[in-house]
Amino acid sequence: MIQEALFFSAVLFIIGVIGVLTRRNAIIIFMCVELMLNAVNLSFVALSRLYGIAGQVFVIFVMTVAAAEAAVGLAIIISIFRHHENVDLRNINLMRG
Amino acid sequence: MRFDLDRPLELTFALAPDLLLIAGTMVLLLASAWGTETAKRQRAVGRWSIALCVLTLAAVIYMWWAGHTATRGAIAVDPFRWATDVLILLGAILAIALSMDYLERERIDVAEAHVLILFAVSGMMLLAAARDLMIVFLGIELMSIAVYVLAGLNRRSGRAAEAALKYFLLGAFSSGFLLYGIALVFGATGSTNIADIGAAILERGLTTNAMLLAGVGLLVVGLGFKVAAAPFHMWTPDVYEGAPTPMTAFMAAAVKAAAFAVFLRIWMEAFPYLNGAWHKPLWYLAVFTMVVGNVVALVQKNIKRMLAYSSIAHAGYLLVAVVVSNFEGASAYLFYVFAYTLATMGAFAVVIALAQTGERGQQIEDYAGLWRVRPGLAAAMAVFMLALLGFPIFGGMGFFAKWYVLQAALRPPSQTNLAIWVVGTSLVSAAYYLYVVMVMFMKARPAEAPSPLKVPGMTRFVIATCAIVLLVVGIWPRPVLRVARRSLPQLVHLSEDLPRAPAPPR
Numbered sequence: 369m370i371q372e373a374l375f376f377s378a379v380l381f382i383i384g385v386i387g388v389l390t391r392r393n394a395i396i397i398f399m400c401v402e403l404m405l406n407a408v409n410l411s412f413v414a415l416s417r418l419y420g421i422a423g424q425v426f427v428i429f430v431m432t433v434a435a436a437e438a439a440v441g442l443a444i445i446i447s448i449f450r451h452h453e454n455v456d457l458r459n460i461n462l463m464r465g
Numbered sequence: 466m467r468f469d470l471d472r473p474l475e476l477t478f479a480l481a482p483d484l485l486l487i488a489g490t491m492v493l494l495l496a497s498a499w500g501t502e503t504a505k506r507q508r509a510v511g512r513w514s515i516a517l518c519v520l521t522l523a524a525v526i527y528m529w530w531a532g533h534t535a536t537r538g539a540i541a542v543d544p545f546r547w548a549t550d551v552l553i554l555l556g557a558i559l560a561i562a563l564s565m566d567y568l569e570r571e572r573i574d575v576a577e578a579h580v581l582i583l584f585a586v587s588g589m590m591l592l593a594a595a596r597d598l599m600i601v602f603l604g605i606e607l608m609s610i611a612v613y614v615l616a617g618l619n620r621r622s623g624r625a626a627e628a629a630l631k632y633f634l635l636g637a638f639s640s641g642f643l644l645y646g647i648a649l650v651f652g653a654t655g656s657t658n659i660a661d662i663g664a665a666i667l668e669r670g671l672t673t674n675a676m677l678l679a680g681v682g683l684l685v686v687g688l689g690f691k692v693a694a695a696p697f698h699m700w701t702p703d704v705y706e707g708a709p710t711p712m713t714a715f716m717a718a719a720v721k722a723a724a725f726a727v728f729l730r731i732w733m734e735a736f737p738y739l740n741g742a743w744h745k746p747l748w749y750l751a752v753f754t755m756v757v758g759n760v761v762a763l764v765q766k767n768i769k770r771m772l773a774y775s776s777i778a779h780a781g782y783l784l785v786a787v788v789v790s791n792f793e794g795a796s797a798y799l800f801y802v803f804a805y806t807l808a809t810m811g812a813f814a815v816v817i818a819l820a821q822t823g824e825r826g827q828q829i830e831d832y833a834g835l836w837r838v839r840p841g842l843a844a845a846m847a848v849f850m851l852a853l854l855g856f857p858i859f860g861g862m863g864f865f866a867k868w869y870v871l872q873a874a875l876r877p878p879s880q881t882n883l884a885i886w887v888v889g890t891s892l893v894s895a896a897y898y899l900y901v902v903m904v905m906f907m908k909a910r911p912a913e914a915p916s917p918l919k920v921p922g923m924t925r926f927v928i929a930t931c932a933i934v935l936l937v938v939g940i941w942p943r944p945v946l947r948v949a950r951r952s953l954p955q956l957v958h959l960s961e962d963l964p965r966a967p968a969p970p971r
Contacts, residue, residue, distance in 0.1 A: 381641075381645055384641065385641075388638050394634065398634065401634070401641055404641035404645070405640075408641070408644045411645070411648040415648070415651060415652045418655070419651070422651075423651070426599055426651075426657075429603065433603065437637055440614055440633070441613075441634075443614075444614075444617055444626070444630050444633050447617060447620055447629070450620075451627075452623070460627050460630065463628075463707055
């Protein structure tokens with residue numbers, strides 16, 4: 369049971385990474401990052417079967433941090449939208465790089 | 466006294482400086498949100514923030530002086546933590562002083578800027594204290610989330626918004642890697658406590674455990690992003706260029722210092738027995754970072770971008786301390802970060818002083834003939850450039866900082882190749898650091914060049930302090946070195962002798 373959960377959390381994590389690397393919309397990239405964090409949460413929950421309650425405590429921490437990150441991240445995406453009228457990273461290139 | 470971290474009251478005492486800072490920051494957050502946004506309020510909150518940092522600094526120095534220790538637990542109470550705290554608070558005080566003048570000139574009347582710096586500092590102090598991977602994650606996020614906002618502080622600027630977005634997306638991406646690394650290490654060893662991980666690896670012979678090695682690899686990626694090591698550095702130049710200059714200085718100095726402190730602690734205490742597995746990849750990471758940072762800096766025209774690549778190069782030199790992962794490495798790290806903080810803060814302070822409103826006038830060519838119009842600024846900038854280069858005498862501390870990193874690399878088992886790369890890439894860096902000096906002193910000032918604005922008091926104070934401390938400690942480095950030598954991380958269970966590194970790759 370633990371192996372399966374760890375395997376699927378790895379698959380979810382990789383899907384998230386591929387999403388971040390291939391998509392160009394800031395909001396979708398952000399959703400893929402959240403997918404990565406939740407994949408890790410799945411691992412933590414699975415591992416808490418082995419090592420006791422600690423794994424589940426970490427999930428609460430991670431969800432709290434992810435919520436704070438979402439608040440700041442969406443605010444930053446809004447401020448980008450005010451300047452560029454869209455959130456496509458291909459159009460956001462004022463600086464060389 | 467020896468704190469028993471299982472008892473709440475003693476844990477509170479062990480965290481006293483951090484709690485003091487966080488409580489004061491909350492009060493200042495209320496104070497800055499109360500009432501209208503004016504330049505006067507911004508300066509007042511800035512002054513109180515500096516006072517709070519000084520108070521915290523006093524608490525840290527008291528704790529250091531009292532020589533407390535602690536039982537095995539989630540946080541460390543050792544001289545390495547206090548020394549790192551001092552460096553972080555020093556960076557924060559300089560950054561707040563710079564941003565007071567900068568925000569007033571750019572008419573960004575947000576008093577919260579200083580409060581956000583303080584929040585980031587509380588995250589960094591948590592990182593310096595962390596002896597549990599979960600605390601590491603919380604500290605990194607507390608630091609990063611505040612710094613994302615700082616990068617985009619100037620809402621009128623499209624570049625700042627772009628910098629904030631890039632920093633946020635890549636920062637959150639790297640946090641994902643870091644967290645997955647923590648999960649895998651937890652899965653392999655059954656603990657997130659750094660000391661327990663080290664013990665579990667030794668006792669259960671996990672040195673070839675695939676899950677553990679994958680976790681360590683992901684931790685390297687996550688931390689590599691935070692310290693801006695190549696090839697995880699892509700965000701650095703854009704973010705450093707777009708962010709408001711005092712925040713760039715804060716990112717370049719304090720964020721890097723905190724991330725490296727935790728990097729060193731994890732590697733020295735949790736993974737010394739995995740040495741065979743991580744030594745080679747980290748060796749290549751350090752060399753690649755030094756080469757990329759220094760070579761790409763050569764072609765930069767914008768001074769902030771040039772300093773961004775130079776900060777990548779310095780991440781490479783600091784990685785040498787992680788690669789050797791011995792006590793010499795830890796003390797070389799402390800000395801190096803002290804020199805690097807002063808030189809970087811000073812250099813960015815000069816950039817702020819010379820920029821025109823709206824972050825214009827930041828091309829290196831704009832400094833042509835600066836010696837004629839602002840001799841003091843030109844001389845100070847020369848000191849900072851030479852310090853970053855590691856030039857003897859005129860570069861002050863910078864020379865000794867490089868010297869001690871080299872010594873750490875050459876201590877047996879000596880890693881001569883790594884030392885050769887440090888020296889070789891430093892020689893390359895001479896080209897772009899000395900180019901700035903050459904432009905300031907030897908080029909004629911064009912007739913149409915605008916005369917620099919008057920330098921406000923706080924900025925002048927920061928520039929003078931950084932330059933003087935760099936030069937004085939450069940002449941008389943012994944006391945600082947003695948402190949750095951004594952401020953070592955206390956490895957709770959490991960023997961004093963760390964396992965020997967394998968022969969460096971040829």
